[in-house]
Amino acid sequence: SAVISQKPSRDICQRGTSLTIQCQVDSQVTMMFWYRQQPGQSLTLIATANQGSEATYESGFVIDKFPISRPNLTFSTLTVSNMSPEDSSIYLCSVQGYGNQPQHFGDGTRLSIL
Amino acid sequence: GENVEQHPSTLSVQEGDSAVIKCTYSDSASNYFPWYKQELGKGPQLIIDIRSNVGEKKDQRIAVTLNKTAKHFSLHITETQPEDSAVYFCAASKRVGNTGNQFYFGTGTSLTVIP
Numbered sequence: 001s002a003v004i005s006q007k008p009s010r011d012i013c014q015r016g017t018s019l020t021i022q023c024q025v026d027s028q029v030t031m032m033f034w035y036r037q038q039p040g041q042s043l044t045l046i047a048t049a050n051q052g053s054e055a056t057y058e059s060g061f062v063i064d065k066f067p068i069s070r071p072n073l074t075f076s077t078l079t080v081s082n083m084s085p086e087d088s089s090i091y092l093c094s095v096q097g098y099g100n101q102p103q104h105f106g107d108g109t110r111l112s113i114l
Numbered sequence: 115g116e117n118v119e120q121h122p123s124t125l126s127v128q129e130g131d132s133a134v135i136k137c138t139y140s141d142s143a144s145n146y147f148p149w150y151k152q153e154l155g156k157g158p159q160l161i162i163d164i165r166s167n168v169g170e171k172k173d174q175r176i177a178v179t180l181n182k183t184a185k186h187f188s189l190h191i192t193e194t195q196p197e198d199s200a201v202y203f204c205a206a207s208k209r210v211g212n213t214g215n216q217f218y219f220g221t222g223t224s225l226t227v228i229p
Contacts, residue, residue, distance in 0.1 A: 001160070031214045042203065043158070043219045092157055100165070100207065100215055102148045105157035 002027050006093050006106035013083055013113050020079045021109045023093030028073040031096040033103065034066070036089050043092065049076040083113045116141040118206050120220030127194050128228050135223045137204035138186040144206040146215065147180060147187050152201045152222075161202075162189070194227045201225070 003026040013019050023032065032049040047055040047068055055068035070076040080087055090110050094103040117140040127133045137147075145166035150158035164171045164178045164187065171178050175194075180187040191198055204220040 004157075006157075042221045045217070048214070094157075096214060100146050100209060102146075102160045102163055103217055104160065105150075107155070107157045 001102075001104045002029060002095055004093060004095060004104060004106035006109055008109055009107065010110035011112070013111065015084055015113055017083055018079055018081045019083065019111065020077050021091055021093075023076045023078070023095075023106055025074045025095050029095040030073075030098045031103075032070060032076045033094045033096070034068060034076070034078045035092040035094060035105075037092060037108070038089050046078070046091075049078075080111065083111075085113045087111065088113045116144060116206055116208065116216070116218040118204060118218045118220045120204050120223060122223060123221065124224045124226075126226045126228060129194060129196060131194055133191045133194050133198070133225055133227075135189045135202055135204070135225070136186060137188070137206075137220050138184075139206040139218070140185065141206070141208060142182075142185070143208045144218075145209070146207040147178070148205050148207070148217075149178060149189050150203045150205065152203065154200075158203055191225075194225075196227050196229050199225055199227045 005024045007022045034046040035043045045058045046061045047057040049068050049070040051070045067079045090108045092108045093106045096103045120137045148163035151161045152158040164180050175192045177190040202223045205217045207215045207217045210216040
């Protein structure tokens with residue numbers, strides 16, 4: 001399966017600042033996704049990162065708060081904007097090949113907001 | 115939309131015993147069911163999956179069963195070992211659009227294998 005690298009692996013940020021998380025895959029993939037995982041909780045889909053066009057956001061998530069880029073088939077970024085303590089969470093990138101294939105996850109970015 | 119329920123939320127077993135985790139789903143259009151293992155500090159890792167045209171699949175100590183009529187699927191781990199301790203997530207997936215699938219995850223099961 002694809003090797004997925006996420007950076008940074010963790011960060012501690014001040015309230016009101018923004019952080020950009022990078023996701024790099026070692027092979028071209030069809031789909032890239034961003035999830036949020038609260039401590040001890042399941043995975044919640046934030047958005048699907050579309051190559052060359054605007055991301056598709058799930059209910060409760062908006063582009064102004066979580067802008068996403070996907071300039072090519074192997075790279076995507078998620079920005080968490082104007083952070084508050086409620087944004088403290090694990091942010092996970094996942095990738096999927098064409099068709100009904102499994103998603104594969106990176107190791108996530110552990111974000112704490114002070 | 116799809117609703118995936120997972121039970122139990124926590125499970126403790128003695129080393130060598132079997133562990134069973136069960137999930138139900140609501141959308142009959144779901145046709146792909148992966149299971150993920152998440153260790154502390156790591157992302158979820160795919161351990162086994164099953165498609166809707168198959169009733170059972172086995173990979174060494176891990177097996178998954180699917181009952182499409184009842185809309186439930188289960189993960190079975192035999193001869194458990196301490197390294198099996200982790201959080202396990204089930205998921206149900208269905209086709210969305212032309213190229214991708216929507217995954218719906220269960221709430222997770224924290225498995226502890228006691229040496």
